Amino acid sequence: MDLRFSPEHVTLREEADAFARGLRPTLEHDPEWRRQGMLSDGDSREITRALGAAGWIGMTWPIELGGRGLTHVDAALVEEVFGYHWLPLSLYLLSYKTVGCALERFAAPELRERLLPAIARGELTFCQGFSEPGAGSDLAALATRAVRDGDRYVVSGHKIWTSSAWAADWIYLAARTDPDRPRHRGISVLVCPLDTPGIEVRRFPVLGGGYLCEVFLDEVEIPASQLVGEENGGWRVLMATLDFERVTAEKLGGLAWVLDELERTLEAQGRAERARERLDSLRGQLEAARLLSLRAADLLDRAEPASAASAMAKLAGARLAQRLAAEASGLLGLDGLVDGEPDASLGGRVGSLVRAAVASTVSGGAAEIQQIVIARRGLGL
Numbered sequence: 001m002d003l004r005f006s007p008e009h010v011t012l013r014e015e016a017d018a019f020a021r022g023l024r025p026t027l028e029h030d031p032e033w034r035r036q037g038m039l040s041d042g043d044s045r046e047i048t049r050a051l052g053a054a055g056w057i058g059m060t061w062p063i064e065l066g067g068r069g070l071t072h073v074d075a076a077l078v079e080e081v082f083g084y085h086w087l088p089l090s091l092y093l094l095s096y097k098t099v100g101c102a103l104e105r106f107a108a109p110e111l112r113e114r115l116l117p118a119i120a121r122g123e124l125t126f127c128q129g130f131s132e133p134g135a136g137s138d139l140a141a142l143a144t145r146a147v148r149d150g151d152r153y154v155v156s157g158h159k160i161w162t163s164s165a166w167a168a169d170w171i172y173l174a175a176r177t178d179p180d181r182p183r184h185r186g187i188s189v190l191v192c193p194l195d196t197p198g199i200e201v202r203r204f205p206v207l208g209g210g211y212l213c214e215v216f217l218d219e220v221e222i223p224a225s226q227l228v229g230e231e232n233g234g235w236r237v238l239m240a241t242l243d244f245e246r247v248t249a250e251k252l253g254g255l256a257w258v259l260d261e262l263e264r265t266l267e268a269q270g271r272a273e274r275a276r277e278r279l280d281s282l283r284g285q286l287e288a289a290r291l292l293s294l295r296a297a298d299l300l301d302r303a304e305p306a307s308a309a310s311a312m313a314k315l316a317g318a319r320l321a322q323r324l325a326a327e328a329s330g331l332l333g334l335d336g337l338v339d340g341e342p343d344a345s346l347g348g349r350v351g352s353l354v355r356a357a358v359a360s361t362v363s364g365g366a367a368e369i370q371q372i373v374i375a376r377r378g379l380g381l
């Protein structure tokens, strides 16, 4: 992979920077935004509409589906910029980068044409219903059932930890369509609006700010035309969806901001030199995580296997979030932990980062699972 950024990359990042700066005055008036920690799940509906209206959603999709025909590397570079400005990206990431990119690859043409242009305009948002009370790391244990009945499926089950289900329009669901087949070969992916009769969403607050949800499905009728990929072929779709999800460039953008601001604050206090070794080591770890994330994006662009690379990128970013949270709170002391106050060090972001970073080695697949993916698919162990 050629790591020199082209003039087009530079221009794209400048455009993204100007767009994000334009949104800052609106965001800064919102007390909720100040309390957002890294990786949190706040209200991102308004920002998603603004991103869509300005053509920032679906960057990698073809123009006829509402996209811009750009690459995953382009998208990652833009997402770093958005992350640096702390744009609330939860619905953008779910609707475009995770679910949307999987729909682009696996959905039938009619379903793609129905959903992708609306996602790209920021008018249709998704959440992702994979995890269940008995199926997290062991996703193949999922028990939600989808029973075929003519031209529809009838779905019942219980999803948990569903980010943004309270704010999204549709859900992207993993369900078991054949309980008699081996576990991985009896799963399918379906999509449906969250206001379909039989769906109940309950949200609860989480440590890092914002909410997670439980989604209860009771005999929910979903047209068979809303199946993504093949019946019982869902495992492949799920794994590819996770590959898209694990290129977490936006989170690295947020961490880069924390590191820059930490250094500036320590310099203003005349304490930066004493912390130099720690700051440099964090910067090295950040650059390594960025390169891993761009490498995974590059593999997605080449349609080459990206699971091990995206697991490495995800793990490096998650570990960096935790280390940076610990170092920043140690270096700033108690003042650094005041939450959401504009006058606090780093605008009060470190306190919420400390709490939100706890989940960074769980969300999107636990650290141990990333290590297993790297060992098996990357190293062939």
Ligand SMILES: Cc1cc2nc3c(=O)[nH]c(=O)nc-3n(C[C@H](O)[C@H](O)[C@H](O)COP(=O)(O)OP(=O)(O)OC[C@H]3O[C@@H](n4cnc5c(N)ncnc54)[C@H](O)[C@@H]3O)c2cc1C
Residues within 6 Å of the ligand: 039, 127, 128, 129, 130, 131, 132, 133, 135, 136, 137, 138, 160, 161, 162, 163, 164, 212, 359, 362, 363, 364, 365, 366, 367, 368, 369
């Ligand atoms: C902030 C956040 C947002 C999330 N958003 C979503 C979402 O939008 N949609 C969704 O579907 N899910 C979501 N999740 C759920 C997430 O994917 C799961 O929490 C994660 O996959 C772990 O599953 P679990 O919670 O059931 O833990 P478990 O699978 O029970 O794991 C518990 C611990 O055991 C370890 N462990 C389990 N199996 C092994 C093994 N084989 N070897 C070694 N160690 C193992 C794990 O690493 C972990 O440390 C979210 C989670 C969080 C925290």
